[in-house]
Amino acid sequence: MIRPDAPLLLEIHELHARVEDQPILKGVNLSVRAGEIHALMGRNGSGKSTLSKVLAGHPAYSVTSGSVRYRGDNLLELEPEQRARIGVFLGFQYPVEIPGVSNLEFLRVATNARRLERGDPELDTFAFEDLVRERLKLVQMDPAFLERSVNEGFSGGEKKRNEILQMALLEPLVAILDETDSGLDIDALRIVAEGVGQLAGPDNATLLITHYQRLLDLITPDFVHVMAAGRILRTGGKELALELERTGYDWVDQELARQPVEVA
Amino acid sequence: MPAVALPDTAAWLADLAGEPLPGRRREDWRFTDLAPLQAVAAQLWSGPDPFAQLSLPEGVSRIDPAVAKLLLDQGLQSTGGSGSWPVRLNQGASPTCLALRVSGAAAPLQLALDAAAGPGLLAVQVLLVLEPDASLELLIQHRSCAVNATSLVTVAQLGPGATLNLGVLAPGAPGASLLSHLAISQAPGSALQLTTAVGGWALSRLEPRICQLDGAAHTRLRALQLVTGQELADTHSHVQFDGPAGQLDQLHKVVADGAGRSVFNGAVRVPRQAQQTNAAQLSRSLLLSDRARVDTKPELEIVADDVKCAHGATVSRLQQNELFYLQSRGIAADQASTLLLRGYCDEVLRELPAAAASAHPLQLLLRERP
Numbered sequence: 001m002i003r004p005d006a007p008l009l010l011e012i013h014e015l016h017a018r019v020e021d022q023p024i025l026k027g028v029n030l031s032v033r034a035g036e037i038h039a040l041m042g043r044n045g046s047g048k049s050t051l052s053k054v055l056a057g058h059p060a061y062s063v064t065s066g067s068v069r070y071r072g073d074n075l076l077e078l079e080p081e082q083r084a085r086i087g088v089f090l091g092f093q094y095p096v097e098i099p100g101v102s103n104l105e106f107l108r109v110a111t112n113a114r115r116l117e118r119g120d121p122e123l124d125t126f127a128f129e130d131l132v133r134e135r136l137k138l139v140q141m142d143p144a145f146l147e148r149s150v151n152e153g154f155s156g157g158e159k160k161r162n163e164i165l166q167m168a169l170l171e172p173l174v175a176i177l178d179e180t181d182s183g184l185d186i187d188a189l190r191i192v193a194e195g196v197g198q199l200a201g202p203d204n205a206t207l208l209i210t211h212y213q214r215l216l217d218l219i220t221p222d223f224v225h226v227m228a229a230g231r232i233l234r235t236g237g238k239e240l241a242l243e244l245e246r247t248g249y250d251w252v253d254q255e256l257a258r259q260p261v262e263v264a
Numbered sequence: 265m266p267a268v269a270l271p272d273t274a275a276w277l278a279d280l281a282g283e284p285l286p287g288r289r290r291e292d293w294r295f296t297d298l299a300p301l302q303a304v305a306a307q308l309w310s311g312p313d314p315f316a317q318l319s320l321p322e323g324v325s326r327i328d329p330a331v332a333k334l335l336l337d338q339g340l341q342s343t344g345g346s347g348s349w350p351v352r353l354n355q356g357a358s359p360t361c362l363a364l365r366v367s368g369a370a371a372p373l374q375l376a377l378d379a380a381a382g383p384g385l386l387a388v389q390v391l392l393v394l395e396p397d398a399s400l401e402l403l404i405q406h407r408s409c410a411v412n413a414t415s416l417v418t419v420a421q422l423g424p425g426a427t428l429n430l431g432v433l434a435p436g437a438p439g440a441s442l443l444s445h446l447a448i449s450q451a452p453g454s455a456l457q458l459t460t461a462v463g464g465w466a467l468s469r470l471e472p473r474i475c476q477l478d479g480a481a482h483t484r485l486r487a488l489q490l491v492t493g494q495e496l497a498d499t500h501s502h503v504q505f506d507g508p509a510g511q512l513d514q515l516h517k518v519v520a521d522g523a524g525r526s527v528f529n530g531a532v533r534v535p536r537q538a539q540q541t542n543a544a545q546l547s548r549s550l551l552l553s554d555r556a557r558v559d560t561k562p563e564l565e566i567v568a569d570d571v572k573c574a575h576g577a578t579v580s581r582l583q584q585n586e587l588f589y590l591q592s593r594g595i596a597a598d599q600a601s602t603l604l605l606r607g608y609c610d611e612v613l614r615e616l617p618a619a620a621a622s623a624h625p626l627q628l629l630l631r632e633r634p
Binding site for chain 1: 596
């Protein structure tokens with residue numbers, strides 16, 4: 001839902017970032033307002049996942065220039081956990097398995113960290129179980145998953161549903177979902193998309209990183225951005241994703257060839 | 265606390281064992297400094313009989329001391345542990361002996377061996393004879409709160425079809441030492457689960473020796489040892505297959521912090537008669553400090569040609585991707601590290617006999633405040 005007067009949640013300006021000695025992001029500009037759903041598309045290696053990790057504060061990526069403001073404040077100076085607590089959520093492309101750490105305990109600690117930041121009281125074990133069982137319905141997960149170690153032995157679809165469950169518990173203001181649709185069968189994709197759709201509201205925003213139109217058939221984006229060579233090359237409405245589906249990315253090469261080469 | 269070597273203790277220990285303390289020139293003691301043991305007062309522990317108050321569940325009965333002596337010797341010989349220095353020390357130290365026979369499905373049993381604040385050497389022997397198809401779940405808890413030493417020799421004989429779930433939970437104390445030798449022989453069709461969790465001792469040495477007498481038995485070993493400060497924890501395990509179709513599933517985990525030192529030597533012997541043995545051994549070590557040291561060595565001797573024997577060893581720090589995942593959910597770095605560490609340890613601790621839960625093994629071993 002596009003509302004020009006909605007609060008600006010995320011403002012990325014001329015963002016450059018590298019991993020080790022390799023520049024990946026080369027001047028990303030993007031503004032996200034409350035209520036909006038953005039889709040970020042592009043070939044493998046175009047910088048989509050790097051952008052998501054930089055926003056979440058992954059220590060392997062260093063920002064070399066540019067800025068990211070979250071609700072007007074400098075996001076880049078915050079530790080990853082602080083970013084999460086104030087409402088930035090990254091749904092992982094490959095959720096990490098953590099043997100020995102109970103999913104239920106992990107979810108409770110994470111939820112309480114977010115609640116404390118918002119000034120809400122911590123939930124004890126019993127109150128949290130009530131909450132999590134209610135949110136489980138959103139992603140149609142079996143409560144037995146709560147008793148297992150975090151993501152350990154989960155199928156690809158179960159891991160992605162667990163990501164959306166975390167999103168449902170943390171109630172972020174900006175949710176960045178990195179290829180949440182990858183590795184999902186049709187039913188799992190529908191469940192995940194419905195979950196994301198139900199969580200999207202007028203006060204929050206969603207950035208969907210995806211390769212495929214099939215997710216966007218279920219979640220209609222307000223904006224579609226195409227990334228290439230570490231920048232957003234083109235921005236359009238939902239029809240841009242349909243165009244990509246028809247034409248592929250060959251036009252990207254032509255457009256990049258017309259542009260001056262940036263020296264890193 | 266730096267260990268101060270007292271010459272008279274070394275001589276006294278050598279006299280009890282009938283041979284000098286093993287030195288660094290012996291391969292199986294190469295990394296194990298016995299200085300903490302020599303800091304113990306040269307006297308036998310003089311507290312009350314640790315088994316005086318023990319009430320035995322149905323299906324468990326005491327064995328006549330004269331018979332017990334024979335069975336202990338027999339058990340040590342069948343597993344090849346008779347010549348071990350900790351065994352000889354134990355035998356020379358007039359150990360208190362608890363000898364039990366188990367028939368049928370016995371109720372769980374717990375033994376508490378608390379050297380407490382008493383000085384000197386507490387020596388104990390435990391003999392378990394499981395009759396065919398008998399089953400027992402036994403938790404042995406060691407404790408200490410002073411500069412003293414505990415020497416335990418456990419001998420178990422599992423009859424055909426018998427099941428033993430044996431747990432050793434041993435949170436130590438600064439300056440305290442623990443020497444534990446476990447000699448377990450298994451008849452075909454028997455199942456052994458041995459779970460050991462040791463941490464906080466100035467010196468600990470565990471010697472599990474398991475022999476599948478005619479193969480066709482199942483052995484599951486789970487171990488966790490933690491070191492920090494100047495502590496040293498040493499496990500020398502030895503599994504012998506003397507018949508075909510035996511199974512071993514062994515996981516040995518280490519947490520090494522401070523300037524602690526961890527030693528693991530995992531011997532597996534598969535002679536020619538042990539065809540179709542299926543054995544897997546994995547050693548995983550978590551190194552939390554630049555000054556900590558881990559020495560880990562698989563020692564597989566395989567002569568039979570139709571077997572599956574897998575082994576692996578990893579030494580690593582906390583996984584950065586796991587830390588980031590937790591941080592990205594609002595969990596602070598130090599809390600995330602603690603969660604990961606607890607999860608790492610819990611993989612072993614959750615396999616202790618159920619009775620261990622009430623002792624809060626994670627808190628004990630990680631020295632967390634309740």
